[in-house]
Amino acid sequence: MTLVARLRKAFSAPVSCDSRRKADRGFLVFENTSEVIQAEKTLKKHGWTVRVMGPPPEIQRGCDLVIEFPLIERLEIARLLSESGLEPLETVPVTGPLLQPVDLFQQVDYGDYLMVRAANMKICVEKCSQIIVNISGGGCPDVPYLAAMLVGRRLTEVPSPREIGHTLCGYALHLAYEEMLRQCSPS
Template sequence: MALGNLFKRKASAPRAQVRADRGLLVFEHTSEVIRAEKLLKASGREIRVMGPPPEIQRGCDLVVEFPLMEKLDILRVLAEAGIPPMESVPVTGPLLAPVDLFQVKDFGDYLMVRAANMKLTVDKRNRAIVNVSGGGCPDVPYIAARLIGLTLDEAPAPREIGHTLCGYALELAYEEMVRLCSS
């Protein structure tokens, strides 16, 4: 696999593109976002967890982006599951575009993906995980010890071995790293 140009970061703003057909679900707690994401993805819906735009920073530091056409059904499913959002906001302009959770930094032979406050660094030559850092959750040292030295193919998904917000953020970084390394 030729990785030379694969990991070059595009010079773009961290905000996602504005799509008038999308909406944002705002939740009070991160645990609700995690539960909503799991439920909606399991039902085959096309959603993404993103950072909230500054104009609607209420509740936790994550929002769920969803197709507006499915709003009523999604709200019904979430209410039935006992996790209704605080509010649902249509993305109507650039100020309401969600913020991408990922930051990618290319260090030559190494690539780092940051999701929220968690960072995962991989050796691009062999896809080995060389560093896990960030967060302040008690399971971070355990997760790091389980991942460092393994390749992306060998490593367990952080969500399987961590049970905190940091483990969730590291799972997002891990999934993005796998996506980048598979392209």
């Protein structure tokens, strides 16, 4: 089916509650990862619920990440980001089936070990001791350093990858680390 045919089919379908919810979201598209990280930090600091996602291929402009946000807050968010010197390249409403974000997370249980992947980075922990046994993925220059700083140490006793990494890989590893902390915390 051609792109035009898929778009016609998608926009001629009846509007469901699920598609209305999708229309309530938008993406902030930035030039580079550091802008995404700064914008996320600024928005969360000011109380907005936002989520960093992998961009759908249709809107990827150079950065491997976008910020998903409540579209109704578009003007306030744009004002805050502008005041902070963080202008997105584009603000895209999520209105069609082709504009679905890519889920960054995957979790795999290997019995005694748990692995969490965020984007291209993976962290693996021995469940009983919470010792980090492996860091892998990515191709950024700080990955070997991150692995050296984290592997062999208890999950709760290592520095945050965001504090010691400075690339997209470091950011993705931080997301995997945060998810691993959630998975390993006592319920």
